[in-house]
Amino acid sequence: MQPASTTLSLPYGSGFLGGLRGGVTSIYMVVVVGSYISIGALGHDLGFPLPWTVLTTLLVWAAPAQVILITALGAGAAPLEVALAVGLSSMRLLPMVVALLPLVRTPRTRTHEVLVTAHFTAISMWIEALQLLPRVPREARIGFANGIGCCLMGAATAATIAGYHLAQTLPGLLVAGLLFLSPMSFLMSAVRNARFTADWVALVAGLVLAPLLAWRGVGLDLMWTGIVGGVLAFAAQRLREALQNKVWR
Amino acid sequence: MSALGELARYALLILVGFLPNEVWRMLGVVLARGLDEDSQVIVFARAAATAILTGVVGKLVIFAPGALASVSVTVRLGATALGLVAYLLARRSVLAGVVAATLAMMAGMLVFGGT
Numbered sequence: 001m002q003p004a005s006t007t008l009s010l011p012y013g014s015g016f017l018g019g020l021r022g023g024v025t026s027i028y029m030v031v032v033v034g035s036y037i038s039i040g041a042l043g044h045d046l047g048f049p050l051p052w053t054v055l056t057t058l059l060v061w062a063a064p065a066q067v068i069l070i071t072a073l074g075a076g077a078a079p080l081e082v083a084l085a086v087g088l089s090s091m092r093l094l095p096m097v098v099a100l101l102p103l104v105r106t107p108r109t110r111t112h113e114v115l116v117t118a119h120f121t122a123i124s125m126w127i128e129a130l131q132l133l134p135r136v137p138r139e140a141r142i143g144f145a146n147g148i149g150c151c152l153m154g155a156a157t158a159a160t161i162a163g164y165h166l167a168q169t170l171p172g173l174l175v176a177g178l179l180f181l182s183p184m185s186f187l188m189s190a191v192r193n194a195r196f197t198a199d200w201v202a203l204v205a206g207l208v209l210a211p212l213l214a215w216r217g218v219g220l221d222l223m224w225t226g227i228v229g230g231v232l233a234f235a236a237q238r239l240r241e242a243l244q245n246k247v248w249r
Numbered sequence: 250m251s252a253l254g255e256l257a258r259y260a261l262l263i264l265v266g267f268l269p270n271e272v273w274r275m276l277g278v279v280l281a282r283g284l285d286e287d288s289q290v291i292v293f294a295r296a297a298a299t300a301i302l303t304g305v306v307g308k309l310v311i312f313a314p315g316a317l318a319s320v321s322v323t324v325r326l327g328a329t330a331l332g333l334v335a336y337l338l339a340r341r342s343v344l345a346g347v348v349a350a351t352l353a354m355m356a357g358m359l360v361f362g363g364t
Contacts, residue, residue: 087269095298097277176316183309188346202299210304229300
């Protein structure tokens with residue numbers, strides 16, 4: 001259980017500025033810069049122009065999908081095949097957006113006001129937003145989430161450009177280190193953010209199920225991991241609550 | 250590449266990169282309408298997203314891509330475990346865990362080989 005949360009102070013009362021600050025001081029600045037340097041280098045190595053490579057960061061804003069897009073198009077794969085592979089890799093964005101938006105909305109929020117927040121939703125932004133938003137006043141949450149997203153996307157864009165220019169000079173050891181940053185930060189943040197039984201069951205289920213399914217050659221391994229892990233976690237949470245109610249009575 | 254070929258690349262980026270990716274976010278916007286924070290659907294969505302997230306971690310560590318593939322899976326798993334220990338020892342510091350895991354992986358790469 002986490003200690004009682006305190007309210008974050010917002011610079012000039014602005015949620016957006018608070019989000020920018022939350023982004024700058026986030027471990028994900030390091031992670032995003034590291035990952036996007038490798039994406040910039042990939043775009044350069046496969047012969048794509050710099051503006052095209054940068055646009056993938058701004059428009060797609062999901063590192064695994066970008067790696068698939070760049071490598072598959074670079075290898076001359078059929079467009080339909082590429083679209084399918086990108087779409088499959090990005091399915092995780094759906095439950096992330098569904099879990100995030102009710103946290104930022106007020107009863108008066110119109111749908112178009114959360115479109116930007118949805119576009120900024122990616123693993124890094126989602127984890128930081130889930131952690132920080134409960135401490136932000138509700139009216140300031142959309143701005144705050146957009147601030148985190150804007151900050152991380154800005155850093156990713158700069159890193160894409162830097163990686164594009166550094167492509168030939170990066171030693172293999174450093175590239176491997178940069179690649180290791182994202183899975184490790186995802187894991188540590190998931191552990192940090194886990195509060196309820198459901199979080200812990202989902203965390204462990206994902207770690208075990210996805211490699212197991214991939215190893216057995218089951219297609220759509222991540223989708224099944226999400227469904228099975230989600231159901232297990234949900235059931236565990238209900239069971240726990242049912243048992244607690246029994247004890248209290 | 251010709252001007253038309255250049256344009257075609259940007260059209261492809263929109264059609265097979267942006268759209269198949271963004272459709273999930275927009276679908277999420279539609280599905281999240283009218284759900285409140287304590288809804289059971291949110292509990293499930295959060296759990297599913299968490300399972301997929303750590304699923305990505307498991308796959309990246311065990312079936313490593315690119316430059317990471319040159320280190321053995323034992324080194325990658327060992328570095329991950331070390332990172333988790335560092336995270337706990339540093340009183341739940343994500344930064345400490347990530348730095349320790351990454352340095353351990355790079356040290357393993359230097360000692361046990363890799364490119």
